[in-house]
Amino acid sequence: MKFLDEYRDPEIARRIFGEIAKVTTRDWVIMEICGGQTHSIVRNGIDQLLPDKIELVHGPGCPVCVTPLEMIEKSIALARREEVILTSFGDMLRVPGKHHDLLSVKSEGGDVRMVYSPLEALDLARKNPAKRVVFFAVGFETTTPHTAMAVWQAHREGLGNFHLLVSHVLVPPAIESLVSSPHNRVNGYLLAGHVCAVTGWRQYEPICERHNLPMAVTGFEPVDLLDGILSVVRQLESGKATVDNCYPRIVTRDGNPAAQRLVDKIYGVCDRKWRGIGNIPSSGLILRDEFKQFDAECIFDLAGTEVDEPPECISGLVLQGLKKPFECPEFGRKCTPATPLGATMVSSEGACAAYYAYHRFSNQLPTSSATEDKQ
Amino acid sequence: MKPDMSPEDFSNCPRPKADYDRILLSHGSGGKLTHDLIERLFVAIFDNPMLDKQDDQAIVEVPKGRLSFTTDSYVVDPIFFPGGDIGALAVNGTVNDICMCGARPLFLSAGFIIEEGLLFEDLRKIVESMKAAADMAGVAIVTGDTKVVNKGKGDKVFINTSGIGVIEHEFDISAANVQPGDKIIISGGIAEHGVAILSKREGIAFETDTKSDCAALNGLVESILKIGGAAVHTMRDPTRGGVAATLNEFAGTSKVGIRIQESSIPVAASVVGACEMLGLDPLYVANEGKLVAAIAPERAEAVLAAMRKHPLGTEAVIIGDVVAEQSGMVSLQTRLGAWRVVDMPVAEQLPRIC
Numbered sequence: 084m085k086f087l088d089e090y091r092d093p094e095i096a097r098r099i100f101g102e103i104a105k106v107t108t109r110d111w112v113i114m115e116i117c118g119g120q121t122h123s124i125v126r127n128g129i130d131q132l133l134p135d136k137i138e139l140v141h142g143p144g145c146p147v148c149v150t151p152l153e154m155i156e157k158s159i160a161l162a163r164r165e166e167v168i169l170t171s172f173g174d175m176l177r178v179p180g181k182h183h184d185l186l187s188v189k190s191e192g193g194d195v196r197m198v199y200s201p202l203e204a205l206d207l208a209r210k211n212p213a214k215r216v217v218f219f220a221v222g223f224e225t226t227t228p229h230t231a232m233a234v235w236q237a238h239r240e241g242l243g244n245f246h247l248l249v250s251h252v253l254v255p256p257a258i259e260s261l262v263s264s265p266h267n268r269v270n271g272y273l274l275a276g277h278v279c280a281v282t283g284w285r286q287y288e289p290i291c292e293r294h295n296l297p298m299a300v301t302g303f304e305p306v307d308l309l310d311g312i313l314s315v316v317r318q319l320e321s322g323k324a325t326v327d328n329c330y331p332r333i334v335t336r337d338g339n340p341a342a343q344r345l346v347d348k349i350y351g352v353c354d355r356k357w358r359g360i361g362n363i364p365s366s367g368l369i370l371r372d373e374f375k376q377f378d379a380e381c382i383f384d385l386a387g388t389e390v391d392e393p394p395e396c397i398s399g400l401v402l403q404g405l406k407k408p409f410e411c412p413e414f415g416r417k418c419t420p421a422t423p424l425g426a427t428m429v430s431s432e433g434a435c436a437a438y439y440a441y442h443r444f445s446n447q448l449p450t451s452s453a454t455e456d457k458q
Numbered sequence: 459m460k461p462d463m464s465p466e467d468f469s470n471c472p473r474p475k476a477d478y479d480r481i482l483l484s485h486g487s488g489g490k491l492t493h494d495l496i497e498r499l500f501v502a503i504f505d506n507p508m509l510d511k512q513d514d515q516a517i518v519e520v521p522k523g524r525l526s527f528t529t530d531s532y533v534v535d536p537i538f539f540p541g542g543d544i545g546a547l548a549v550n551g552t553v554n555d556i557c558m559c560g561a562r563p564l565f566l567s568a569g570f571i572i573e574e575g576l577l578f579e580d581l582r583k584i585v586e587s588m589k590a591a592a593d594m595a596g597v598a599i600v601t602g603d604t605k606v607v608n609k610g611k612g613d614k615v616f617i618n619t620s621g622i623g624v625i626e627h628e629f630d631i632s633a634a635n636v637q638p639g640d641k642i643i644i645s646g647g648i649a650e651h652g653v654a655i656l657s658k659r660e661g662i663a664f665e666t667d668t669k670s671d672c673a674a675l676n677g678l679v680e681s682i683l684k685i686g687g688a689a690v691h692t693m694r695d696p697t698r699g700g701v702a703a704t705l706n707e708f709a710g711t712s713k714v715g716i717r718i719q720e721s722s723i724p725v726a727a728s729v730v731g732a733c734e735m736l737g738l739d740p741l742y743v744a745n746e747g748k749l750v751a752a753i754a755p756e757r758a759e760a761v762l763a764a765m766r767k768h769p770l771g772t773e774a775v776i777i778g779d780v781v782a783e784q785s786g787m788v789s790l791q792t793r794l795g796a797w798r799v800v801d802m803p804v805a806e807q808l809p810r811i812c
């Protein structure tokens with residue numbers, strides 16, 4: 084772990100905090116796209132230690148949070164079927180659908196299993212030939228190569244009982260949509276390091292140019308995040324926008340071409356609805372025609388699962404950086420991690436859950452200071 | 459039966475088998491097989507005069523004093539894991555619950571719910587490991603029960619242990635007795651049990667050298683009490699929910715605030731790595747051989763020194779202190795210097811960890 088310690092070093096962090104304070108002269112709003120980064124920022128208290136002029140807002144990069152309610156309902160309908168083993172990443176199991184979540188379907192006897200990888204689901208399909216194993220494929224460009232690989236393997240093995248319920252989404256169209264919104268208040272972006280490790284950052288260059296939008300490819304450790312913030316602030320202050328790679332130990336401009344080819348072979352691009360945000364053109368992936376037999380939506384009749392969001396939940400505004408979780412009237416009242424109303428309260432990467440876990444009562448805490456002498 | 463069968467043919471009749479390599483339903487039916495199982499496994503291995511009598515109850519002599527009495531059920535999956543097994547856990551876990559109030563643990567009961575088909579050899583290993591753990595902790599397993607359930611109605615084996623210990627001091631050691639000014643001490647590296655279990659879980663399995671910290675803490679408790687006396691305000695072993703849950707219980711019950719320093723919390727590098735991979739916060743991950751104590755400030759250093767002399771406390775450290783403000787709240791200063799809340803865990807993400 085020596086390697087990572089360097090990116091957690093409080094001394095180095097303090098130096099960058101100092102540098103950020105020095106170069107900041109105006110008010111800036113910076114959005115971190117990725118929920119993993121939101122979690123790390125809030126958990127380490129980076130947002131509290133930045134100059135007041137810099138506001139961090141939390142983007143829509145938590146796959147659990149943006150998966151539309153219809154898809155949750157579809158997964159529940161699948162899990163209820165006798166012949167189906169529904170598999171998914173852990174957090175998805177607790178996302179409330181209209182009346183239930185997957186965990187309660189499991190308690191009623193549905194075969195719902197948490198897996199850490201789609202390849203595990205594939206293995207379940209091999210071991211249970213009499214069952215249909217469905218993997219709930221959510222996630223950004225980081226997870227798509229894994230699900231693409233699972234489909235490719237199933238295809239090669241002629242495995243007929245493995246299916247995906249696909250709800251994959253793509254980051255660049257989401258940024259484009261946020262930037263183009265008339266309500267946009269974000270001045271610069273921290274791009275998700277893990278996503279860029281797969282895709283590279285080429286795709287972001289046209290967005291950066293079109294909108295003169297500062298961007299920094301950013302990692303997840305405190306020092307990584309501060310490097311990214313410093314880069315974006317410098318760009319903002321100088322008025323010159325680029326896509327700056329602040330995560331060079333992991334990310335290159337072209338990313339991972341082999342993974343990209345695989346994803347491209349299996350998936351095409353489609354319009355997709357984002358929970359709380361709405362439809363974003365060309366922002367999702369769909370299995371190509373040659374692989375339709377792996378698409379749960381083609382194999383099972385899942386029509387009629389239109390549902391409405393709970394009206395109290397403002398997670399859409401939170402995901403667009405327009406509101407903070409604190410500003411939601413139900414935050415910490417009707418909506419808590421044990422009784423979530425919206426998906427942003429379920430996933431630990433969701434902004435509401437991160438604020439609930441780490442920032443509740445923050446007005447009662449001792450004052451934070453990056454330069455404080457610690458015992 | 460063929461009418462013309464001659465007597466010698468009977469010798470070929472199948473005779474009931476005495477030795478099975480798996481547990482059968484009839485091992486729990488109360489008949490001969492049950493008797494054999496008790497006699498040849500439990501009584502033979504646990505080996506103590508109270509159990510040897512095989513009455514429906516154990517009759518025990520207890521020294522004068524208040525009694526500490528507790529029960530816990532163990533359903534850990536997998537039943538064998540790096541650093542221990544369900545048997546050792548069932549003894550150590552209950553011994554720890556008994557002794558956190560400063561009691562000296564004396565006797566345990568053990569109830570087994572066994573799924574038909576469990577390998578006899580596995581059961582033997584578990585029972586032997588219980589005996590070893592009991593000897594180590596200086597307690598006797600004096601009474602027990604065995605039930606066998608149909609295949610699929612249980613999962614290998616579940617164990618319940620209850621136990622009693624005697625309290626030979628007059629101090630008030632309880633979660634309600636944490637006081638402003640107290641120092642919070644932890645006896646060593648956290649989250650090892652949870653990580654060790656997960657590393658062997660089907661579907662997650664990963665390589666790690668992390669072992670469960672599963673151990674009986676009564677010896678360590680004794681050395682803390684000897685030095686700390688009335689300054690020992692509370693002790694608890696942070697099992698499910700981890701250190702975060704335990705500190706929140708202290709803060710909530712005693713209506714005090716607890717402030718800890720992230721940089722002082724001992725976590726092994728391999729545990730940090732595994733937790734990162736699994737998306738877990740070590741503060742919320744279970745321990746089975748650690749204790750957290752709140753000690754009055756004037757005796758805290760002395761207690762710490764005593765703990766470090768004990769083999770189970772060599773890495774003991776002070777991780778924070780207790781304040782009167784922010785009643786009920788646990789806060790943590792991050793390495794970067796910011797303060798945040800350490801909340802009570804909401805839902806156990808990882809079932810059957812103990």
Ligand code: SF4
Pocket residue numbers: 395396397398399401408411412413414415418419423424425426427428435
């Ligand atoms: S606090 Fe709950 S109800 Fe409010 S926006 Fe967040 S998830 Fe929705």
